[in-house]
Amino acid sequence: MRNTASRVRLAAAVTAVASIAVLAGCSSSGHSDGTSAAASCAPAKGKVTLQYWNTVPGMDKVVALWNQQNPNIQVQMKNISNDQYGTISNALKAGTAPDLAQVGYDELPNLRTQNAFVDASACDAATAAKSKFVPWTWSQTSFGGTGVFAFPQDTGPMALYVRSDIFAKYHLPVPKTWDEYAADAQKMHAADKNLTMTFFDPNNAEWFNGLLWQNSAKMYAYSNDKWQVSVDSAQSKQVADYWQKLIDAKTVRTDLANGSTQMYAAYQKDQIASYVGAAWGYSMFRDNLPSQAGKWSIVPMPTWGTNAASGDWGGSTVAFMKGSTHLYESVKFNSWLNTDPQALALENKLGGLYPAATAGLQLPSLSQGVPYYNNEKIFDVFAESSRNIDTSFAWGPTQKTVNLSLQDAMAKAAAGNGTLTGALSTSQATALKSMKDLAIPAEAGK
Amino acid sequence: MTDTETRAPRVVAAPEPPRRRRRRLGGGGPRAGTIAAFLTPFFLPFVLFYLVPVGYALWQSFRVVRRTGGQYGTSYTTFGGFHQYAQVLQNSEFWSSIGRIGLFGVVQVPVMLFVALVMALLLDTPLLKIKAFFRISAFLPYAVPGVIAAIMWSYLYSPQLSPVVDLLGHLGLHPDFLGPGAVLWSAANVSTWLWTGYNMLIMYSALQAIPQELYEAAKLDGASNWAIAWRIKVPIIAPSIVLTTVFSIIGTLQLYAEPAVLRQISSNISSTFTPNMLAYTVASGNNYQQAAAISVVIALITFVLSFGFMRLTSKRAGL
Amino acid sequence: MSTPTAGRRSASRESLASRTAVMALMLVLMIYFLLPVYFLIVAATKPQGDLAATNGLAFSHFNLFDNLHTLFTRSDGIFLKWALNSVIYAVLGAGVGTLISAMCGYALAKFAFRGREFLFSVVLGGVLVPTTALALPLFLLFSSIGLVNTYWAVFLPSIVSPFGVYLARIFASAAVPEELLESARLDGAGEFRTFFSVASRLMAPSLVTIFLFQFVAIWNNFFLPMVMLQKESLFPVTLGLFEWNGQTARAPLLQESVITGSLVSIVPVIIVFVLLQRFWRTGLAAGSLK
Incomplete structure (x- = not known):
């Protein structure tokens, strides 16, 4: 008996130790490759199949078109819209990442920090593509350097959607600057207690970041071998203070989530006079508020003083993922996908993408007047906005964590607990701490 | 907790149960191999x-990330002692989530168990x-998954859709169920x-198991139902109440x-509202080591509270 | 409902007042318990447009069949897939789980061996382990062996139920008499035959209880599948509805499907529950005795 028991015990102990050792081995060998040097760009012999993951509605039809025209470079796509970054990050851990994946601009540094990308600059076609894209988008995908880690796909240049009829009713000209915008908000609210200029969605850090971008805020830079973090720069604080004042004066509401049923209901009831939005949003109003056709116009963003700069909200890139063995073919497909007029037209039609390629801005569908908006050429406004976007803006390597922290703090501020400026300070601290936790060298920027 | 987990693997789950011993255990019982075949x-x-993940979480919680090579360098992990725990304990978000859940528990658990x-x-x-x-109606929500229950209630809370909010509105009340305080x-x-x-059904089943004779005498003495309930029934089913309390904690x-x-x-529920939500948020920021430390701390608190409560109540009862 | 023989007059007066009070209290509580379910039933019969436009507690246009059609055809019938997944996870998981818990609990109750009490206390410790705390480390372990995003990732951890072992041990001690085992052994029956043909029959009602407990635990589980699965086709219904609910802000038309889907996924379980009521009560009584 005693003998048996001790044998059982020994066997189990061995099993336990072995399994721990296996675990240890598994997890410490996670990311062992060095910083990605440019990979080789030799074309493959024979037929190649590429994997491409994305979240764009209707992208299967675009891919089908390519497959039909390119029998030797077949693309298999997978829709990962329900957990885009979770799926990508799991695949990276398991070593099963695709050749190409859709990645938002603000997630590029995070994934690069996880060694997710391959530098495609070995391919001449990749470096040559630079001239085909709107400048600020290329600076994002090349991280302001000479590498090529992704091609820009679509963008969200911002503009102001206004209810012309409401502005006319109160004899207010469309505001050109943020100061005018605030003054108009005051007048409208004074005239009608139920009317607010717009709404501030505290759970939308991406939108708020677009506003900071517009004011030439520099949240991240890299120098002295460290990330310089200045989420709470003076420019950012100026934006935060501005919106805090509007919230305090109750001339903007804070109880609506962007794109929610409640938001449309409020617009439907003529309770809100404008919307600070992006290019991809034009169809939201058209489709959800059909009865307001003809009442909406799209004008350039109000400016900070005389600075004509604009901001970007959303948009994505198609990134070259590490582990791809067919870089040449990936570049070829990616380039077609994001610069070919036929592909761009389909993506715009089916997925509502507003292209990052300059060729895309000349698409027939983007050069005509839009009936819902009084046949105005609204895309001219967005194209102008895109040209005015600061090219030196950079995202941080822990952007997701910082965004969550900003949202939590902004929600508190909107509930009367703290201020938006305070939320920026919280985010600054979160940014520094989250980077320190991941051993990313960082310091507060000057 | 650490105690059980480090001790456990020694005795359990022998992959190859020893076969050759024929000796029977105590008075014609089955062979060791047979026992193992039942247990394995x-x-x-x-x-x-259960145990390996707990061990893995413990192991991870003692690691820290290091990095070599510049702006987009390469990361690896190394032993970091109690660094992650120190981080967790200094994290104000962690303490607010614990405080929130503590307040929740101190109010919700007694109210729920009292009603039950x-x-x-x-x-x-x-x-x-x-x-x-009555019994079936009250038990019915147990068949509803938490997610679906929350979805149902969220419609009753929503200012646009809720008939409850409508009804209260007619009475001149405008509660905001999703507001920061509520x-x-x-x-x-x-x-x-x-x-x-x-919980009601657990207590009720325990009540049903009490032999009627126990309170026949009291009834004959003219004790009210009320008195019988609080003086006789409740003390007898105390173990059930302890059990439901522990599970609720x-x-x-x-x-x-x-x-x-x-x-x-509701924007008033932050990404770090409960300790578990905090752990998930931290993990989705790739900080798995710290998420592991949070998980370990949550488990420790759970153990301390549930064991503590059981100890406390068994001492009171003089057991 | 007979009043005690002594003090009949005062007792009946007490009961008249208390009966009314008690009944009123219980009715209020019942409204509380049934209201959300009633609301769900009403809402599931309405067209999307009536959700916000009409009183939530009153029926309007009867649109249930259209709603069901939309629900089951949305995204190529993904909802049916989710429902089947839930059934697979919960029925198979609870089935396997009950079998292994029963064997283990039976052995802990009926076989005398060294370390028995220790093993049992380890199991009891397992009851107190918060399972959500296990999900993240399990995810990391599973992702290193490629199990993430598969049926196994949710199924395998689900079969383990320390609480089931605990119940099985209590039930086996109570329901299986020692003498019966002895006589089976004397007849030369092996331990497995004894267990499967004699003991498991005696334990049958309690095995149903164990099965039900585990079924509900898996059916309700949300955190584990959320952490483990990205592929929509593997989702259980809880996770699927959660995803849809998250999209209703941007796709308001999904709202009606979330409501109808919620109703469809709870009705069968509620029916099974009501039918199997007595097993809950025996199980809960036994579970609370120790």
Whole structure:
């Protein structure tokens, strides 16, 4: 008996130790490759199949078109819209990442920090593509350097959607600057207690970041071998203070989530006079508020003083993922996908993408007047906005964590607990701490 | 907790049960191999999916990330002692989530268990008719998954869709169930709705198991139903009440699904509202080591509270 | 409902007042418990447009069949897939789980061996382990062996139920008499035959209880599948509805499907529950005795 028991015990102990050792081995060998040097760009012999993951509605039809025209470079796509970054990050851990994946601009540094990308600059076609894209988008995908880690796909240049009829009713000209915008908000609210200029969605850090971008805020830079973090720069604080004042004066509401049923209901009831939005949003109003056709116009963003700069909200890139063995073919497909007029037209039609390629801005569908908006050429406004976007803006390597922290703090501020400026300070601290936790060298920027 | 886990693997789950011993155990019992064959199907997955993850979490919680090579360098992990724990304990978000859940538990658990107890006692008296209907109705929410319960209630909280808000509006009341002060209690209400009937049934079953003779004498002495309930019945089913309390404490500390659903419609639930939500948020920021430390701390607190409560109550009862 | 023989007059007066009070209290509580379910039933019969436009507690245009059609055809019938997944996870998981818990609990109750009490206390410790705390480390382990995003990732951890072992041990001690085992052994029956043909029959009602407990635990589980699965086709219904609910802000038309889907996924379980009521009560009584 005693003998048996001790044998059982020994066997189990061995099993336990072995399994721990296996675990240890598994997890410490996670990311062992060095910083990605440019990979080789030799074309493959024979037929190649590429994997491409994305979240764009209707992208299967675009891919089908390519497959039909390119029998030797077949693309298999997978829709990962329900957990885009979770799926990508799991695949990276398991070593099963695709050749190409859709990645938002603000997630590029995070994934690069996880060694997710391959530098495609070995391919001449990749470096040559630079001239085909709107400048600020290329600076994002090349991280302001000479590498090529992704091609820009679509963008969200911002503009102001206004209810012309409401502005006319109160004899207010469309505001050109943020100061005018605030003054108009005051007048409208004074005239009608139920009317607010717009709404501030505290759970939308991406939108708020677009506003900071517009004011030439520099949240991240890299120098002295460290990330310089200045989420709470003076420019950012100026934006935060501005919106805090509007919230305090109750001339903007804070109880609506962007794109929610409640938001449309409020617009439907003529309770809100404008919307600070992006290019991809034009169809939201058209489709959800059909009865307001003809009442909406799209004008350039109000400016900070005389600075004509604009901001970007959303948009994505198609990134070259590490582990791809067919870089040449990936570049070829990616380039077609994001610069070919036929592909761009389909993506715009089916997925509502507003292209990052300059060729895309000349698409027939983007050069005509839009009936819902009084046949105005609204895309001219967005194209102008895109040209005015600061090219030196950079995202941080822990952007997701910082965004969550900003949202939590902004929600508190909107509930009367703290201020938006305070939320920026919280985010600054979160940014520094989250980077320190991941051993990313960082310091507060000057 | 650490104690059980480090000790456990030594004895359980021998992959190859020793076959050759023929000697029977105590008075014609089965052979060791047979015993192992009965135990292994449970203990093997128990070790793999309970103990190993706990061990792994512990191991991870003592690691820290290091990095070489510039702006987009390469990361690796190394032993970091109690660094992650220190980080967790210094994290104000962690303490606010614990405080929030503590407040939730201190209010919600007693309220829920009190209602459950009262219902169980009422069902056990002759005062009530159509008992089966009451019992089944109260138990029915237990069949509803937490996520779905939260979705149902979120419609009752939503200012646009809720008939409750409408009704109160007619009475001149305009409650904001999703407001910064109220949302915690709205989540607590979902938990109460889900679990009261279950706890009631545990207590009721225990009451049913009490032999009637125990209070016949009291009845003959003219004791009221009320007196019988509080003086005789409640003390007898005290172990059931302890059990439901312990399970409720464990459940409260694990809270995730209900607030996560309410978060979809209320900006007043942050990404770090409960300790579990914090752990998930930290993990999704790639900081798995710190998420592991948070998980370990949550588990430790759970153990301390549930064991502590059991110790406390068994001492009181003089057991 | 007979009043005690002594003090009949005062007792009946007491009961008249208390009966009314008790009944009123219980009815209020019942409204509380049933209201959300009633609301769900009403809402599931309405067209999307009536959700916000009409009183939530009153029926309007009867649109249930259209709603069901939309629900089951949305995204190529993904909802049916989710429902089937839930059934697979919960029924198979609870089935396997009950079997292994029963064997283990039976052995802990009926076989005398060294370390038995220790093993049992380890199991009891397992009851107190918060399972959500296990999900993240399990995810990391599973992702290193490629199990993430598969049926196994949710199924395997689900079969382990320390609480089931605890119940099985209590039930086996109570329901299986020692003498019966002895006589089976004397007849030369092996331990497995004894267990499967004699003991498991005696334990049958309690095995149903164990099965039900585990079924509900898996059916309700949300955190584990959320952490483990990205592929929509593997989702259980809880996770699927959660995803849809998250999209209703941007796709308001999904709201009606979330409501109808919620109703469809709870009705069968509620029916099974009501039918199997007595097993809950025996199980809960036994579970609370120790």
